[in-house]
Amino acid sequence: MRRRDFLYVSGIGLGASMLQSVPVIGRDIAMEEALIPVDTALKKRLADVALNAARSKGATYADVRIGRYLNQFLTTRENRVENISNTESYGMGIRVIANGSWGFASIDQLTEDNIARAAATAVQIAKVNSKLLTEPVKLASQRGYGEVSWKTPIEKNAFEIPIKEKTELLLAVNDAAMKGGANYINSSLFLVNEQKYFASTEGSYIDQDVHRLWPTFTVTKIDPKSGKFETRNSLSSPMGMGYEYLIPKKEEEIDGLFTIYKNRYNMLEDVTTATRHVDEKLRSKPVEAGKYDLVIDPTNLFLTIHESVGHPSELDRVLGYEANYAGTSFLTLDKWESKKFKFGSDIVNFEADKTQKGSLAAVGYDDEGVKCKNWDIIKDGILVNYQTIRDQAHILGLPESQGCCYADSWSSVQFQRMPNVSLKPGKAALSPADMIKNVEKGIYIFGRNSYSIDQQRYNFQFSGQLCFEIKDGKIGGLLKDVAYQANTQEFWNACSAICDEKDYRTGGSFFDGKGQPSQVSAVSHGCSTTLFKGVNVINTGRKI
Amino acid sequence: MSILSKEEAQALLKKVLSYSKADECEVNLNGSDAGNIRYARNSVSTSGGISQNTLVVSSAFGKKLGVATINEFDDESLKKVVQRAEETAMLAPENPEFVSFLGPQTYPASPTFVQSTANMGPKERADAVAASLQISKDNKLNAAGFLENNTSYAAMMNSKGLFAYNTSTGVSFNVTLRTEDGKGSGYATKSYNDFSKLDVKGATASAATKAASSASARALEPGKYTVILEPAAALVLLENLFFGMDGRQADEGRSFMSKPGGLTKLGEKLVDERVNIYSDPFHPELPTSTWSGDGRPQEKINWIENGVMKNLFYSRYWAQKKGIKATPAPDAVIMAGTDQSLEDLIKGTEKGILVTRLWYIRSVDPQTVLLTGLTRDGTFYIENGEIKFPVKNFRFNESPIIMLNNLEALGKPERTVSGESNTNALIPPMKIRDFTFSSLSDAV
Incomplete structure (x- = not known):
């Protein structure tokens, strides 16, 4: 998703119809299915099909990435949930070097025939483009790691937290802002899980499970006399963490002019402070x-x-x-x-x-x-x-x-x-x-x-x-x-x-x-x- | 997967709808085959071919809506995706803003597909880039560029009998040429539905001229200047105005279109009376789809007429609540101009600055649409109707509303593409007085 597209998706006034008018980046899924990663042995087999096909067509180097990218996006405004979206995108990208030039092709229908065809396309692109090269690609040496894995060290998988709990948090945030005198509040929670598998002709087969999340809000208040409006956004940070980021912890707070947050975030407290700040901004x-x-x-x-x-x-x-x-x-x-x-x-x-x-x-x-x-x-x-x-x-x-x-x-x-x-x-x-x-x-x-x-x-x-x-x-x-x-x-x-x-x-x-x-x-x-x-x-x- | 024909898409969508048990069901289907080639340092870098399809199912029980999507189209997957949409709808809280799907509509065919573009492959792309690289090398310049083509289809069908289908092609090319010493830089960007209209050599040559003539720029004091904005520079400012013409935000009091007391500036003259901005899906230079993502027909709409704000776009929910027509946001906008060329505008300028490109545009104040950003890739001082010398890049802080009130002259509109949002538009070059440059940049 391009940055502009995200800004559009996360913008004020999002409705279901608007969501359909932006590029759809993946498919919605039942979460229990998505949380079971694609079998590593299957990924290795598919990766080897791609690597072998690329080599047989003349690639001197090839790597393949099989990715399942999950997003969960919850948006609310005032007293209602605007959208809950679970998306999944699954497919393969094949990158090769042939005649000293890079080539790449990606597909979303992972049959062995399609994989072989995509590998051939990547090699064809590399060969055609090699005529435009000034010097061949020079890769730094890299040893193969064999079969290894890595996972973001999370305490609570945010995708496993019931949707009800997440929407209740956002609606409580909105309620606090409205009770504090805000005219409008938009809040959202965006979760990302990249399940990605990398394999190369150098002998690496790397399986990774990457998690990120971003809770955020915007409080708006309008001065009825002048018609001027002011906003204050959340002071949260997007993190490479699980849902634990949204569970407040005293040791992760800093008392100053107002409370600010380190590796834990108190969204309810921040929105209360933000609503007061918007008032002060109107008078600034x-x-x-x-x-x-x-x-x-x-x-x-x-x-x-x-x-x-x-x-x-x-x-x-x-x-x-x-x-x-x-x-x-x-x-x-x-x-x-x-x-x-x-x-x-x-x-x-x-x-x-x-x-x-x-x-x-x-x-x-x-x-x-x-x-x-x-x-x-x-x-x-x-x-x-x-x-x-x-x-x-x-x-x-x-x-x-x-x-x-x-x-x-x-x-x-x-x-x-x-x-x-x-x-x-x-x-x-x-x-x-x-x-x-x-x-x-x-x-x-x-x-x-x-x-x-x-x-x-x-x-x-x-x-x-x-x-x-x-x-x-x-x-x-x-x-x-x-x-x-x-x-x-x-x-x-x-x-x-x-x-x-x-x-x-x-x-x-x-x-x-x-x-x-x-x-x-x-x-x-x-x-x-x-x-x-x-x-x-x-x-x-x-x-x- | 190949691009589905109207009949194939219709059959697939009918099959999906046959699995639905919801009160209402709507299915959107789209896919594309795209290819690209990128080059830099006078040599090809990365490139690729990307093939993608998506099927989106929206199921509603009363005001409870669930959405599910899938990119596999066998019968089992199709049944599964419908079931998932229905399960999500059951779990979703009731959305008071849900509006029942649209009934059958009539859409004229969109003139957006061109076979020659659909036929493009790696060789056509490489040949085009080879021609561009040759111009760069012949002029002892350093080229970086990007050429991309795509063929796409979109279709939708719902349980109320609506069906829509469209195919489209697009090719876009942009290139930056820099002098070997890094002191000069020029840019060109072009985008068409029809590959045969793309003149890669002409665009590269134009960027080469700008690169050579922008070298060794002189510093002018920041301040207010008369500027001539080339279409690519004008679009990245004006599009922030178009994006902000949402009726609900105006009614809610949080846009430049808002007035105290829940009123809006709709119907008021906000900018110079020579400003006329409209959208038209059938414009031969900029054809767009005749239907929007939720099935609403796209028609010719005047947004600003003789400087007066004539229309805003609305969601179906908000339009229903307000009892007004639910006009969708346009896919592309057209700003009317005159027959004057860019050269004519320069000739008629006593003192001014020619801005060929603007970059990194960000909103500073949504209430006044104040934007900041910088000039880039060729900025020139004009005196007595002639370009005198290149000038160093500036940062600006300016609002398109203020700018369109300070309009001096408009030229002939041309199709251009935003370097910020990739949006296509027909925009004339324009001369603006008192444009605010706030500081200098050392960037080339």
Whole structure:
């Protein structure tokens, strides 16, 4: 599902008829059937049919992914359930190298004849396209792992929780908002289960069971006199977890200006706070444009990290493979080769990690059979590495891939996607409250809102759900029409303090778009509350 | 699986309906065969062929609705999917907004299928890309591009006697050419139902010219400028206006169309009187399906006429509640223009900026439709009717409502495709005064 399609599906006012007008991504299923994975022996047999057929047609390398992708999507508004959808998509994607060129074909009718035909199509495409190659594909070496498996470490499978329990939670959330004086509330819960099987001619047969979920809401209140409306979105995070994320736990809460959440989320409490915030937003004063010190909470900063650190360090962008769509990158190879490119201030350290528990991008093995790991991208402010897959590793002189290959469906070809990229917490003890004490003129920002960045990742503009004024070390009222604009390198060099690990949280993007045809991926970004000195803030208020 | 004919689809849908025990049942069926080729660094990269089918069953008992889908079409699977939809309906809470399915409708045939596009295969795609790559290499440029074609069908039938069927083809091509030093970049995007209309060489050559002429751009101060937006740049702004024309959101007080007291701006003049925007499934340059996903006929509709907001789209439930016609959202929009070419607009400009593409458009304020984003792949300074020099890219903060009030001139509409949403539209190039650029970007 493309990002835009999801926004449409999850948008305000969704009805059954509207759902039918968006691309249908899978088939609905009775959940008890879907929870029993396709037999591994059958998958191995089907995979071998594909691998043998590809080899017999002249492929020098082949991999096959058999995927069953389950989604459950519950949407509600006010006192009613708008939609409950269980979808399943099952099929196979075959990728080959023939005459030094990539070829790919995918099918949803997995008979042996169809599989052989698809393998032949993939090889045919590779051979036809090889005439347009400047140099043959060069794969980093990768050993076969034999038959192995991996599963997201979940406590409660969210698909096994009765639908009634999930809709009751969402309706209770809506009820709390309406009782608090909201005009409208939309809430939803989105569950993902990727049951995927990978096999390659190098001898890997990898069975994985990946789980993710995202609870969210939007509270709306309208001022009857002016007709102005304000909204406040949930401060939840999409997670690579089971339903346990929705079971509140005191140890996972941080008391500050209001309660914020780490690896557990109290949706009922957050919606109550949100409804109060919407009232305050309607009464908030417009920001005066100018330079401010920004204290940015992880619920906002994760997205700035995603756009300004995660994307520019993707090696495919750096090399130009995304030049026609997602763009290229200012983090060119010469900057990496110099070993002294000052991406950020000395306290800025970013780590890529495909193994982080609870994160969206965590898997055991990537979608070309490489075991996942972690590595530094920015160390003490200096650019030290990128994100790579097997056909790129040689460009950096790496002996093996960093395991960043992903496809969003059996029907999509796998390519380089972002691992979790996170800002390491400060080493010295520092809480957000202590950080704010030293800020004379600043803004304290929570929650994701509007975000935009150029195609080489220099110039960005972000806004938040909540922007509190800071004056002489004290937090004041909410400001409206706030957006911060900066140049990536200047912004991260203006990073002057990072709270310690007690404040560390992850945020995530559930539908990050890239590639042609466009694919989505899910990725997390961890950080603690961080202070940036002297950032440009604009006022976005207009009259029409 | 191959594309099902009308008769094959009808027989399959009848079979599915024969298994239904629900009060009402509606079945949607669609499928596609698609192929694509992608290239970058003057060389082919990834490519593929994708074949997919989906059957969606909606079963209703009273106001309880269940939906189930499947992608296997043997008798057992078809029986199973109907049963699953019915079981889901039984478990679902009653939806007070459920509206009984539509009865029989009459749809004219959609002129959306072209055989030459359906005939495309790996070789046709590779040949087209080879021609594009040649232009890039001849001009010492670096090409990245994407060519995709698809053939699809859609059908629906329900227990009230409605049946609809359509086939469609599409081909889209887009390419970015960059100078070897990375200081210049140009883009072209084209999309048609008919492959024979696609001029890959012409589009690549246009991107090559922009790449070469945009190198070594100069920085201008951000601020308010007269701009000429090429159709691809105008569409990514205007589509946010179209997406926001939902009648229910307007009535509920949470859109740019809302007024205090539950009123809306429907019937009011919101933009310059030269603005006329409509949809028409039979437009020869942009044919679309004659029926929407829930079976409502798609007809020619005026959305904005002489600057006045004439129509909004509604769900069937909300239209019924309000006692008005349930107009569906359009598949594509058309904005009327003049006979002036882009060059004519440039000639008539004393000082201004030519914007060829806009990128990463996001809503900043839904109440004013304020959008932000950046120029990309060729931005030029115009003085005394001529392009003088390339300028560095800007970030803008602007609303299409304000922009269409600041309209200076319109050119001749052409079919273009949104780089943001993939939506096709017929949009003229347009000249706008006081367009707000808020900062500079170093990106090329």
